[in-house]
Amino acid sequence: MKATVMGLLDGLFAAACNPGLPRRTGRRILPVPKGDAIEERADMVVVGGGIMGRSIARTMIGHGWDVRTIDDADPLNGTLPCGGSVKPSPLTGIPPEEMKPILDRLEALYGLHKERFQIRPSMGMVKADVWQVSMKSVWAAPNVTRGTVCQVDWKPNYPLVWYHSPNGVLHRVTAGVAVVTAGARCDELFPDVFPPGTLYAKQGISFRFPGTVEQAWVEAWAPYKQVTIHNIDREDGAGWETWASDGTALLQEGWGPEREEACLTRIRKGLGTAEEPRLRLTGLRPFHRLKPKPCFVQQLGSATTILTGAGKFGCISAGWAANHVARTLGVS
Numbered sequence: 579m580k581a582t583v584m585g586l587l588d589g590l591f592a593a594a595c596n597p598g599l600p601r602r603t604g605r606r607i608l609p610v611p612k613g614d615a616i617e618e619r620a621d622m623v624v625v626g627g628g629i630m631g632r633s634i635a636r637t638m639i640g641h642g643w644d645v646r647t648i649d650d651a652d653p654l655n656g657t658l659p660c661g662g663s664v665k666p667s668p669l670t671g672i673p674p675e676e677m678k679p680i681l682d683r684l685e686a687l688y689g690l691h692k693e694r695f696q697i698r699p700s701m702g703m704v705k706a707d708v709w710q711v712s713m714k715s716v717w718a719a720p721n722v723t724r725g726t727v728c729q730v731d732w733k734p735n736y737p738l739v740w741y742h743s744p745n746g747v748l749h750r751v752t753a754g755v756a757v758v759t760a761g762a763r764c765d766e767l768f769p770d771v772f773p774p775g776t777l778y779a780k781q782g783i784s785f786r787f788p789g790t791v792e793q794a795w796v797e798a799w800a801p802y803k804q805v806t807i808h809n810i811d812r813e814d815g816a817g818w819e820t821w822a823s824d825g826t827a828l829l830q831e832g833w834g835p836e837r838e839e840a841c842l843t844r845i846r847k848g849l850g851t852a853e854e855p856r857l858r859l860t861g862l863r864p865f866h867r868l869k870p871k872p873c874f875v876q877q878l879g880s881a882t883t884i885l886t887g888a889g890k891f892g893c894i895s896a897g898w899a900a901n902h903v904a905r906t907l908g909v910s
């Protein structure tokens with residue numbers, strides 16, 4: 579992995595693993611761009627470097643586009659804790675016959691491998707194969723510019739994207755196309771598109787334990803909630819380890835250290851261990867009130883698109899979104 583990518587990842591993982599992360603209280607008001615800006619150009623600007631933005635950027639780079647991805651490494655981004663499972667479910671709204679182009683896209687971008695899960699409790703009798711996206715590969719590319727986007731002017735045919743780099747310098751990118759994949763924070767950039775309550779976030783957590791499990795497994799403990807255990811390739815190249823989550827998804831007001839401990843207790847019980855996880859990764863899944871399938875898409879003018887609201891189906895939504903953008907731009 580390139581040093582810059584690892585640098586970004588180190589920062590992200592360190593921040594996400596920091597217990598007692600600040601809780602986001604309401605919508606942040608982004609500053610209005612003022613004063614001189616450094617002028618830049620790109621064929622496409624992608625705002626937000628989670629799995630949605632990375633998949634779109636990588637797809638278009640593959641078609642020879644000059645793509646600038648801008649991300650501010652939010653420690654609560656939804657992609658860090660993601661387990662990479664491509665969860666086929668009627669809840670995605672994608673009929674089985676329409677899954678193939680999505681799987682093809684994910685395979686082309688990241689590589690897919692099949693993992694056999696034991697469904698518990700079934701005495702090992704019931705098993706299911708689940709496609710897994712390599713999360714290591716998701717983080718490996720493209721290169722991302724660190725910065726906070728404070729405004730996207732979408733009215734003209736060429737969108738203008740304003741961002742502050744970490745040292746506070748203002749930049750303005752003139753792009754042929756802008757794609758906004760800022761996860762649960764799209765409403766900060768587009769309050770008119772997302773009146774209060776339309777875009778909301780549910781917090782969840784995954785854990786990483788040293789060593790691997792012989793058998794991946796899943797066991798429901800409440801409606802729509804299941805403990806899932808499988809192996810995952812470490813982003814830092816240090817080999818495989820165990821990924822574990824209990825599917826808890828709560829509005830931020832309901833989240834706290836006691837919830838986190840309850841998730842860990844459930845996982846430890848399932849794994850039969852008292853071991854400390856190597857990582858605790860907390861993040862926000864973005865949801866849209868209308869439950870669009872598989873995610874929310876809004877076109878603004880001829881050249882700006884917002885895509886968010888992937889909820890629990892980040893991988894399927896990312897593959898679908900990359901295909902959608904490529905098709906809209908006539909390059910698929």
Ligand SMILES: Cc1cc2nc3c(=O)[nH]c(=O)nc-3n(C[C@H](O)[C@H](O)[C@H](O)COP(=O)(O)OP(=O)(O)OC[C@H]3O[C@@H](n4cnc5c(N)ncnc54)[C@H](O)[C@@H]3O)c2cc1C
Pocket residue numbers: 625626627628629630631648649650651652653654655656657658659660661662663664665725726727728759760761762763764767781782783784823860861862863864885886887888889890891892893894
């Ligand atoms: C515990 C857990 C396990 C999960 N497991 C799975 C799984 O196995 N399979 C699956 O399909 N899904 C899973 N999900 C869901 C999936 O992770 C999310 O749906 C997905 O990550 C959402 O991706 P995104 O790109 O839309 O948003 P995000 O990952 O949140 O990315 C948005 C990015 O935008 C950046 N940003 C926001 N505003 C700005 C701004 N103004 N300027 C610059 N940057 C900005 C943020 O820093 C962030 O990096 C899981 C989620 C959790 C919490």
